[in-house]
Structures are given as C-alpha cells and as structure tokens.
Amino acid sequence: LLLENQLRGAADRGELLLHYQPKECAISGRLLGLEALLRWQHPELGLVAPGRFIPLAEEIGLIGTIGEWVLGEACRQQRAWLDAGLDIVPVAVNLSAQQLAQQNIVSQISNAINDAGLAPEVIELELTETMLMRDIDRNIHTLIRLRDMGVRLSIDDFGTGYSSLNYLRQFPVNALKIDRSFVSDISAEGNEGKIASAIIGMAHSLGLEAIAEGVETEAQRSFLVAQGCHQLQGYLIGRPVPAGELAPRLRPRP
Ligand code: G
Ligand code: G
Ligand code: MN
C-alpha cells in the first residue's frame, strides 16, 4: 500500500527516468535502434526495475499516466539528441495492453511526436504477442492507424504467445523480437536454438525483421548471424544506460 501511494506521485516528483539499450545490425554492428526502459528512482529503495512497479501501475489504473510520461520523455530525448547535432536512431517504447486499449491512444502518440517536432519514423512501439492476441480485430485496426501515421511497430516477447501465422500476417508490424528465453536456449544442451531459428525463418517469410533480445554470449551471436537474424540486443551488445552514457554511440549528423 505504501509503494502504491508513492507510485501515484512518482511522475510528478520527477522520480521516473528512462534507460536506453542499443540494438545493432547483426552483420555490421552499426547502431540501428534503442529500446527505452522505464526505471523508478525511489528515495529509499534506489533504482526500482519496471517488473516491480508496472504490474502495480496496471492494477491501480496508473499505467495510462505513466505510459504517457514515457512516450513524452522518449520524444523529448530524441529532440534533445537532434538539437545536439546527433544522428538519431528509432527509439522503441513498450506499451501495456491497457494503453493500447485507450480510446485516444493514436492521438496521444501523435501529439507526443508533434510536440517534440519529430518525424514519426523515429518512434517505435513494442507490443507483446500476448496483448495483441487478446482483442485481435480491435488491435489490427489500431495498429493500422499507427502504421499509417508512420511509427514503427514490433512484436515483443515473440514466441511466448499463441499467434497463428494467419493473424500475424494481418498485423502491420515491422519486426518480431525473439523472446530472450529462446536466445538463452541457443547455448543450452539438447535444444540448439531450434525455436530461435524457426522465428527467424518466419520473419523472413513474412518480410519482417528479426530482432534477438537477451543476447549475452559470442556463441549466441554467431548462431543468430548464421541463421540470418537482422538485429541483436542484449548485454553482449550493451546494457540499458542513461541517455548521457549513450550519446557517444550516436554519431554527429552528416
Ligand atoms: O528493464 P527490465 O528487464 O526490468 O524490464 C522488465 C519489463 O518491463 C520488460 O518486459 C519491459 O518490456 C517492461 N517495461 C520496461 N519499460 C516499460 C515501459 O515504459 N512501459 C511498459 N508498459 N513496460 C515497460
Ligand atoms: O520484455 P522486454 O523485452 O521489453 O524486456 C526487456 C528487458 O530485458 C529489460 O528490462 C532489460 O533490462 C532486460 N535485458 C536486456 N538485455 C538482457 C540480457 O542480455 N539478458 C537478460 N537476462 N536480460 C536482458
Ligand atoms: Mn521490449
């Protein structure tokens, strides 16, 4: 109950912040994107990970407010990097099911992008496979409106849900993010990354990018490259870090 009350005022007190984790080209190592990951700088507990407070925020109906702050902050950060003369890459924001179901989600996203004076292509939305499959027809419709606006879309934690190929074809997304449990399987005995390979093959046949998350070892990297995975993300590539620590990876704008 204490944490709940503290969370209610966290955004207003400036205690929320974003860390950014790089995604790079599997072949060239070039930086291709960033994922924004929410953190709560709690006065006594220190830096709190989203797993500890996002489910709570969803439960108490606070995820809409927090999610709107995340979108706004990611857009303001892109604007700040642009104003610093840097060559930005798309920043991906995670959305909760409740956010995607909001009546005004499309205008909320377009307002955040417009307020920062950005092109929609520099913002990407990560939607989990499980949440997309919950209200399929409605979600397809929302995703089409977002795609038409020009934001990039990807399916997060892919392989952990139950989407059929038929529905997958109807979601206008750019990428499938292979859940990190299948990436860690690559190094495990007996399984040899069969699911990761299958997802990469599926992405290829649907004309989508495959992004591996949770890449931690060189063995996983070389396996994924050999299978034709497009992008890599994980501790081997880079940990989530504050914006200031990431700036050196962004090149000056030509
Ligand atoms: O950073 P960490 O591994 O603790 O993230 C745990 C989970 O929290 C991940 O599933 C991630 O998608 C989710 N998450 C991180 N940032 C956000 C956010 O801004 N909004 C939502 N809805 N989920 C987030
Ligand atoms: O569900 P989602 O993909 O949004 O979750 C991203 C989370 O995964 C982040 O909280 C991030 O801290 C975590 N993460 C990122 N890279 C790695 C990694 O290489 N290994 C592990 N174990 N977790 C990672
Ligand atoms: Mn994600």
Ligand code: NA
């Ligand atoms: Na994931």
